[in-house]
Structures are given as C-alpha cells and as structure tokens.
Amino acid sequence: MTNPDYVAIKQRQQATWASGDYAVVGTTLQLVGERICEAVDLCAGERVLDVAAGNGNATLAAARRFAEVTSTDYVAALLDGGKARAAAEHLPVTFQVADAEALPFADGSFDVALSTFGVMFAPDQVKSAAELARVVRKGGRIGLANWTPDGFIGQLFKIIGKHVPPPAGVKSPALWGSEERLGELFSGHQVTATKQIFNFRYKSPGHWVEIFKKFYGPTNRAFAALDVEKQAALEADILELLGRLNRGGSKTLIVPSEYLEVVVTIK
Numbered sequence: 001m002t003n004p005d006y007v008a009i010k011q012r013q014q015a016t017w018a019s020g021d022y023a024v025v026g027t028t029l030q031l032v033g034e035r036i037c038e039a040v041d042l043c044a045g046e047r048v049l050d051v052a053a054g055n056g057n058a059t060l061a062a063a064r065r066f067a068e069v070t071s072t073d074y075v076a077a078l079l080d081g082g083k084a085r086a087a088a089e090h091l092p093v094t095f096q097v098a099d100a101e102a103l104p105f106a107d108g109s110f111d112v113a114l115s116t117f118g119v120m121f122a123p124d125q126v127k128s129a130a131e132l133a134r135v136v137r138k139g140g141r142i143g144l145a146n147w148t149p150d151g152f153i154g155q156l157f158k159i160i161g162k163h164v165p166p167p168a169g170v171k172s173p174a175l176w177g178s179e180e181r182l183g184e185l186f187s188g189h190q191v192t193a194t195k196q197i198f199n200f201r202y203k204s205p206g207h208w209v210e211i212f213k214k215f216y217g218p219t220n221r222a223f224a225a226l227d228v229e230k231q232a233a234l235e236a237d238i239l240e241l242l243g244r245l246n247r248g249g250s251k252t253l254i255v256p257s258e259y260l261e262v263v264v265t266i267k
Contacts, residue, residue, distance in 0.1 A: 003169065004123065004167060004168065004169035004170050005167075006101075006123050006124050009123045009167050009170060010074070010099070010101075010123060012167075013121065013123065014074055014075055015221075016217040016218060016220075016221045017075045017078065017121075017217045018075050018077055018078075018217070019217050019220045019221055019224075020214060020215040020216055020217050020220040021214075021215045022054060022055060022078060022081075022215065022216065022217060023054075023055040023078075023081045023215075024211065024214075024215040024216075025211065025212065025215055025216045026054050026055045026057060026081075027055065027057070028200075028201075029057055029116065029117065029198065030057050030060075030061075031198065032057065032058075032116050032117070032145045032196075032198055032259070033057030033058040033059075033060065033061035033062075033114075033116050034061045035145070035196065035261065036058055036061070036114055036116055036143040036144070036145050036261065037058065037061045037062055037065055037114070037143070039143055039194075039261050039263055040112055040114070040141040040142075040143035040263055041141075042062060042065050042067055042112060043065075043067075043111075044065060044066035044067065045066065045067065045068065046067045046068070046111040046112055047067070047068050047070075047109065047110045047111045047112070048062045048067040048068065048069045048070070048110060048111065048112045048113070048114060049069075049070050049072065049103075049105070049109070049110045049112070049113045049114070049135060049136075050062065050069060050070070050071045050072065050113075050114045050115065050118075051072055051098075051100050051103070051113055051114070051115045051118060051119050051128075051131075051132060052072070052073055052074075052100050052115050052118025052119045052121065052122065053071040053072055053073045053078070053079070053082060053115075053118060054073060054078050054081075054082070054116075054117075054118055055078050055079075055081035055082050055085065056071055056079075056081065056082025056085055056086065056093075057116055058114040058115070058116045058143075059071040059082055059086070059093055059114075060082070060085055060086060060089065060091060060093075062112075062114065063086065063089075063091040063092070063093050064089070064091065067112070069091075069092075069093045069094065070093075070094045070095075070096060070105075070110075071086075071093050071094065071095050071096070072095075072096050072097070072098035072100075072103070073097065073098070073118075074097060074098065074099045074100070076097050079095045079096075079097065082095060083095050100115075100118070100119045100122045100128045100131060100132075101122055101123075101124050101127040101128045101131060102127075102131065103131045103132075103134070103135050105135045106135075107134050107135065108134075108135070108136065108137040108138070108140075109135050109137075110135055110136050110137065110140065111136070111137060111140045111141075112136065112140055112141050112142070112143065113132050113135060113136050113140075113141075113142045113143070114142075114143045114144075115132070115142075115143075115144050115145075116144075116145040117145055117146070117147060117259075119132065119144065119176070120144070120146045120147070120173045120174075120176035120177070121173045123167070123170050125171055125175070125176070125181075125185060126185065129185035129186060132264075133186060133189060133264070133266055136266045137266065138266055138267065139265070139266060140265075140266050141263055141264065141265055141266070142186075142262075142263070142264035142266070143261075143262070143263055143264075144176070144260075144261075144262040144263075144264070145196075145259050145260070145261055145262070146173075146174075146176035146177040146259060146260045146262060147173075147174055147176075147177050147257065147258075147259050147260075148174065148177035148178070148195070148258045148259060148260055149172065149174040149175065149177055149178060150258065151177070151257050151258030151259060152200070152241070152245055152255050152256065152257035152258070153174070153257050153259075154174040154177065154258075155241055156219075156238065156241065157172060157173065157174055159234070159237045159238060159241060160218065160219070160222045160234070162237070163222065163226065163230060163233065163234045163237070164221075164222045164225050164226065164234075176260075177258075177259060177260045178260075179191070179193045179260070182260075182262060182264075186264045188267055189264050189265060189266055189267050190264065190265040190267065191262065191263075191264050192262070192263045192264075192265075193260050193261070193262045193263075194260070194261045194262075195258055195259075195260060195261075196258070196259055196260070196261045197256045197257065197258055197259075198256075198257050198259060199254050199255065199256050199257070200253070200254070200255040200257055201248075201252070201253065201254055202252075202253040203252060203253065204252070204253050205239050205242040205243055205246065205253055206239070207253065208242055208253055208255075209235055209238055209239060209242075213235075222234065223235075242255060
C-alpha cells in the first residue's frame with residue numbers, strides 16, 4: 001500500500017478550513033472549550049498551548065483562567081479570528097502559525113496542551129499525537145475534545161465520505177473519539193476519557209444545512225466538489241440524519257452530538 005502524500009493532503013486541508021467562515025460555527029462550540037479547561041483542572045499561571053486552535057475557543061477559556069496561553073493553527077485566517085476575540089476581552093494571548101504535526105516548540109515547554117475538535121483532523125495521527133506529548137512536561141496534561149465515530153458528527157463524516165471519498169490511506173478523524181485508538185496514540189501515558197454531549201441548536205434541519213454548507217469548511221468543500229444532482233443527494237442524506245436525531249420536535253432543531261473529553265497525563 002502506498003503511503004499517503006501528507007504534504008499534499010495538508011495543503012488541501014488548509015484550503016478547506018480557510019473556506020467558508022469557520023467562526024460562524026466555531027463560536028457556537030465555546031462551551032466545549034470551557035469544559036476542557038475544567039477537565040484538565042487548569043491552574044492560573046500555567047503555560048498552555050492550544051493546538052489547531054481554530055478561532056480560539058479553548059484559547060479564550062484558558063486565558064480567562066489567567067493561564068499563559070499560546071494559540072496555534074496552520075490557517076492564519078482562523079488565528080486572526082481568535083486574535084480579535086482575545087482583543088475584545090482584553091486577554092493576553094500569543095498567537096503563532098504552527099502545524100500540529102511539527103510544533104515549533106522545545107520538549108516540555110508547556111504544562112498543558114489543549115485541542116478541541118482540532119488536532120483530530122491532522123492527517124498523520126501518530127505524528128500529531130507524538131508532538132502533543134513531546135511539548136508537554138512530565139506530569140503535565142493534554143486535554144482533547146474529539147467527535148466519536150458513532151455520534152452525530154461521526155455519522156456526518158461517513159455520509160460526506162460516501163459522496164466525496166477521503167484521500168486514500170488517511171484514517172478517519174473520528175478515530176480520535178475512540179478510547180482504543182487513543183490508547184495506541186498515547187501509549188505509555190495515562191489516558192482518561194469521558195463521553196460528553198454537545199447539542200447543536202439551530203432553527204431547523206434546513207437552517208443547519210444552510211449554515212454548514214456556507215461556513216463549515218469540510219461541508220462547504222464537499223458540496224463544492226459535486227454537481228447539482230449529487231449535491232441534492234448529499235443534502236438529502238444529511239437532512240435525513242438531522243431529522244432522525246432531532247429531539248427538538250417540528251419547530252426547532254436540537255441534535256445531541258457525542259464527543260470524547262480526554263485527559264492525557266504525560267508520564
């Protein structure tokens with residue numbers, strides 16, 4: 001089997017995450033950033049690295065707790081959104097463009113590393129996990145929030161993959177939401193995982209599709225890759241999933257989405 005071309009894959013991923021306007025969706029997930037800071041029992045003054053930070057949910061949550069935060073992503077435009085949010089709250093944060101698979105920091109530079117629905121999308125899972133463990137000191141913690149394979153977003157990934165096949169040889173990002181896979185990625189360290197629920201709250205299934213088609217990179221690019229007829233088929237499958245999982249009744253959309261809240265203690 002040919003090894004994946006990770007460089008080319010990452011270039012396409014960067015373009016994907018730069019498309020649309022992730023902040024429109026990302027800011028709705030702020031609660032998860034707050035939760036992960038509590039899960040790692042974050043202390044004021046700790047050195048914190050947010051990896052694949054997007055527009056800064058975990059970054060802001062850590063800075064609000066008076067940590068010394070460095071926020072990183074390989075898409076500069078996403079970091080610009082985080083900068084604006086931090087400035088609005090007068091929070092001191094260092095922002096730096098960085099690749100999760102090659103973090104530009106010395107071994108043991110941080111007390112805590114965080115990533116909420118971020119590092120799970122790095123194509124080389126082994127490398128990115130190793131980088132997280134490398135930059136955190138012994139006894140430090142890694143806090144992750146990862147969508148599970150069987151939750152709503154995991155099922156959405158499967159639907160998108162059916163219509164727009166992913167690059168050959170690249171493992172599903174949803175594997176980061178599997179305790180078995182996390183045990184492999186962080187072998188030798190202590191891994192604690194707890195299932196949590198995030199509720200997507202939108203006006204209707206159609207409203208959710210409208211927002212995600214326009215603003216969320218992976219969905220935006222998936223629709224853009226298809227002709228009109230195939231776009232309609234993808235939309236129909238997503239609407240069916242939303243309708244099946246909606247617990248909001250006919251007047252609104254409330255879709256519970258399972259994710260794994262993970263704390264890795266570095267040995």
